[in-house]
Amino acid sequence: MSLKEQHLDTIIQEMVDTVKNSKDEVFHIAEESRKEYENLKNELEILKEKVIITIEESDELERQSKLARNRLSVVSKNFKIYSEDVIREAYDHAHKVQSEYVVKQDKERQLRERRDEIELRLKSIEALVERAEGLMGKISIVLNYLNDDFKAMTNLIQDAQEKQAFGLQIIEAQEEERRRLSREMHDGPAQMLANILIRSEFVQRTYQKGDTDAAMNELRNVRALVRTSLQEVRRIIYDLRPMALDDLGLIPTIKKYIATLEEQHDNIHFNYRSQDDRLPSKYEVALFRLIQESIQNAIKHANAKRIDVKLEVTRDSVNALIKDDGIGFDRTQKKDKSFGLIGMGERIEMLDGELTIDSEKNKGTKVWIKIPIN
Ligand SMILES: Nc1ncnc2c1ncn2[C@@H]1O[C@H](COP(=O)(O)OP(=O)(O)O)[C@@H](O)[C@H]1O
Ligand SMILES: [Mg+2]
Structure with a gap:
């Protein structure tokens, strides 16, 4: 990961x-x-x-109050019959x-x-809870977006940067x-x-001097x-x-190529099976380069005693194995400055093929x- 991507990741x-x-x-508020x-x-x-009880009590008091007032009016109208005490009592009671x-x-x-106040408050709390829930839903969407889509975007950016x-x-x-x-x-x-050029001038001069033998000798060197x-x-x-690739095709070119490697490695074996049809040029070039890079790697890095190259060309695919x-x-x-394997991967990807590398320390590679042919 580059610094930029790390930065982006931290921001997200x-x-x-x-x-x-x-x-x-929001959840807390809703709770x-x-x-x-x-x-x-x-x-x-x-x-x-x-409220119900109070209304009942109040109704009862109203009734009693009416009764008391009636009584007061009766006793006070007939003040001759009722004593002052009775009247006062009626008055006090009514009051x-x-x-x-x-x-x-x-x-x-x-x-x-x-x-009424509580009923209003309840309505407003209900609305509040509803809004909080709606908000939480929206926040969840944002979170998903941040988690999935944004992460996917960082990956895309990373990909693009790598490319x-x-x-x-x-x-x-x-x-x-x-x-x-x-x-x-x-x-x-x-x-x-x-x-x-220098030597041929020398030949000319020697020849002009009449020393034919020396001239002939030098000519041989030239x-x-x-x-x-x-x-x-x-x-x-x-x-x-390799021009042979266009002229003769894949297998003869590999043979010639391995022959030219003799000075670098003298134990390279080539085995192949094939209908002798030619392949479309893009496959021949790709396969030659892939095999060339693999052999070069085996020569350069493997310190191998023996290198085997196997090739099988059928009507619908080409299989190759380079083993050391x-x-x-x-x-x-x-490795930083190594593009051989990366390039191989890209080439094979372009042809919808597969590249598998089996390698273990001290056990060879x-x-x-495998490339399909359509
Ligand atoms: N056959 C092999 N045996 C041992 N090491 C290998 C082999 N092929 C590749 N490597 C290792 O993998 C590295 C990357 O290979 P490659 O991408 O072809 O880059 P380069 O050949 O330019 O170093 C090599 O530097 C080497 O260390
Ligand atoms: Mg290489």
């Missing part, structure tokens, strides 16, 4: 955490509101009962009942008001290849040609030089793109290549 993680916290908070709702509901039930009635009415009003880096590496590798080629041309054929140069040029051309008995390697350890 922070967002996820923040959103999670908000969700918890608290639900508790308050329950409490208020209980209070409301009790209040409603109280007392009336006061109680007023107080009760007041209480009833208060209770009603409180009841980009790989593209740059390929360009660098191409540049490196050109540098190598120009050095080879400079050190090999170019120098030999310069040498040949011819040997020309031959080596020719070989060298052919080898370089061959490395660039060398030191093996750990594929999980990626097997590279399996």
Whole structure:
């Protein structure tokens, strides 16, 4: 993971955490509101009962108050019959009942008001809980989005960055290849040609001096030089793109190629089975490059005693195995400037094929290549 991706990952993680916290908070609010709702509901039930009782009591007091007032009016109209004490008593009683009635009415009003208040509050809490639940649903969606889609996006970005880096590496590798080629041309054929020029002048001069034997001798040297140069040029051309591949096809080219490797490794064995049809050029080029890279790896890195190349071409697929008995390697350890295996993977992917590498430390390496032909 690059620094950029790590940064992006931290940002996303922070967002996820923040959103999670908000969700918890909203959940907390909803829970608290639900508790308050329950409490208020209980209070409301009790209040409603109280209201009913108070109304009954108040009705009763009203009735008693009426009776008391009637009694008062009777006794006070007939003040000749009733003693002053009786009248006062009736008056006091009427007054007392009336006061109680007023107080009760007041209480009833208060209770009603409180009841209406609680009913309103309950409605608003209900709305609040509903909104909190809606919000939690939305937050969950955001969380999923952050967790899945955003993670997928980081992966995409990572992928794109890798591809980009790989593209740059390929360009660098191409540049490196050109540098190598120009050095080879400079050190090999170019120098030999310069040498040949000087020597042929020498031949001319010796010949003009009449020393035919010396001239003939030098001419032989020149011819040997020309031959080596020719070989060298052919080898370089061959490395660039074996012409045999276009002219003769895959199997003869591999045979020739292995023959040219004799100096580098003298125990390479090639086995093949094939209908002798030619394959479409893209398959021949790809397979040759894949096998070439695998053999080069075995020569360069494996320190192998023996290298085996097996090829089977059928009507609908090509299978190749390049096997060595060398030191093996750990594929999980990626090397920085190594594009051979990466390039092989890309080539095979383009042809919908499969690449399997079996390698263990000190147990040799097997590279399996399977490419379907359509
Ligand atoms: N046949 C093999 N035996 C041992 N090591 C190998 C073999 N093939 C590949 N490797 C290891 O894997 C690395 C990567 O190989 P490759 O991608 O072809 O890059 P390069 O050949 O340029 O180093 C090599 O540097 C080497 O350490
Ligand atoms: Mg390599």
